[in-house]
Amino acid sequence: MTLQEIARRAKVSVATVSRTINHMPGVSPSVSRRIQRVIEEVGYYPNTHARALVSGRSRILGLLVSEIPDPFSPETVQTFEDLGVEHNYQILLSSIGHHPGRLEMAARRMIELRVDGVAILTFAREDPLIDVFTRRNVPAVVVDIESPGPLIKTVRTDYRHGIRLAVQHLAALGHVRIAFISGPADLRTAMARKVAFQECMKEIGLEISPKLLIEGDHTAEAGMRAVSTLTASPERPSAVVCSNDMTAIGVIREAFELGLDIPGDLSVIGFDDIAFAQFTTPPLTTVRMPQIEIAKLAFGALLDSVEPQRKGTSREVYTTKTDLVLRRSTAIARDRIIETTIV
Numbered sequence: 382m383t384l385q386e387i388a389r390r391a392k393v394s395v396a397t398v399s400r401t402i403n404h405m406p407g408v409s410p411s412v413s414r415r416i417q418r419v420i421e422e423v424g425y426y427p428n429t430h431a432r433a434l435v436s437g438r439s440r441i442l443g444l445l446v447s448e449i450p451d452p453f454s455p456e457t458v459q460t461f462e463d464l465g466v467e468h469n470y471q472i473l474l475s476s477i478g479h480h481p482g483r484l485e486m487a488a489r490r491m492i493e494l495r496v497d498g499v500a501i502l503t504f505a506r507e508d509p510l511i512d513v514f515t516r517r518n519v520p521a522v523v524v525d526i527e528s529p530g531p532l533i534k535t536v537r538t539d540y541r542h543g544i545r546l547a548v549q550h551l552a553a554l555g556h557v558r559i560a561f562i563s564g565p566a567d568l569r570t571a572m573a574r575k576v577a578f579q580e581c582m583k584e585i586g587l588e589i590s591p592k593l594l595i596e597g598d599h600t601a602e603a604g605m606r607a608v609s610t611l612t613a614s615p616e617r618p619s620a621v622v623c624s625n626d627m628t629a630i631g632v633i634r635e636a637f638e639l640g641l642d643i644p645g646d647l648s649v650i651g652f653d654d655i656a657f658a659q660f661t662t663p664p665l666t667t668v669r670m671p672q673i674e675i676a677k678l679a680f681g682a683l684l685d686s687v688e689p690q691r692k693g694t695s696r697e698v699y700t701t702k703t704d705l706v707l708r709r710s711t712a713i714a715r716d717r718i719i720e721t722t723i724v
Contacts, residue, residue: 504524534685536701559587595607607632
């Protein structure tokens with residue numbers, strides 16, 4: 382089935398059929414509906430590669446995430462897919478994991494398929510990807526890049542707001558010795574969370590012992606190791622803030638093995654608010670990282686780049702905020718309870 386045959390059946394020109402298929406202006410609604418009926422009747426599927434060569438647009442957007450099994454990814458991917466359907470774009474999804482070779486392969490695949498733009502939501506290792514896409518004039522959206530270039534837009538996350546609420550919440554419960562389990566030191570977003578914690582502790586006049594700052598790697602296993610170290614310390618904390626929820630889940634798991642009560646012996650706060658967080662025992666208090674909002678902002682930023690007729694194309698930075706979600710993994714510090722009882 383060819384465009385010529387569709388045009389003959391719909392009693393219009395080939396150019397009108399082409400404009401309809403490519404969602405271009407200049408075709409009346411009634412004619413467009415007639416052409417669409419013919420297309421559905423004959424089961425015609427346009428050659429997207431040929432159409433991209435003619436129009437310069439593939440209507441494909443790339444989405445790069447760290448790992449598909451990452452608990453943070455599903456809502457982001459689903460939201461991006463839904464928005465793609467809504468705006469008539471295909472979404473080309475790739476995960477890069479921890480393998481440098483996969484990063485290069487994913488970038489090459491997207492360039493070969495002529496993506497109109499790409500969202501790099503890996504929260505790490507963006508620099509090589511940014512270089513690859515900008516050298517080929519492919520617009521990109523990234524997370525928390527300080528100096529976006531002409532083809533780069535960034536979704537900036539206000540980590541400080543949510544972490545400040547977490548620290549103030551623990552301080553209000555009487556916690557003074559508050560530990561922090563960070564992510565990898567080479568991960569920019571993890572270090573931003575650690576710095577925010579240190580600054581917020583300083584704001585309210587609480588000291589931070591170096592022994593209560595533990596470097597992890599954002600895995601549950603790291604949380605398990607960290608809680609064993611912290612509970613063996615002479616400066617044993619009464620509360621811990623974790624750089625992500627998987628670390629906090631590991632803390633809760635190891636606390637159970639050590640016979641510690643959460644939150645009686647140790648209050649725990651995570652970061653991200655992944656779907657599993659509400660199903661831990663006890664349910665995890667955490668700083669919510671708005672996955673859906675980040676995906677919406679990233680998609681909108683790409684549309685601003687690839688569709689010049691949209692408003693807001695001059696924006697380079699899109700900002701989202703974190704908030705504290707209170708559940709049952711935090712409680713009044715045991716020292717505060719004793720003081721209250723004595724008084």
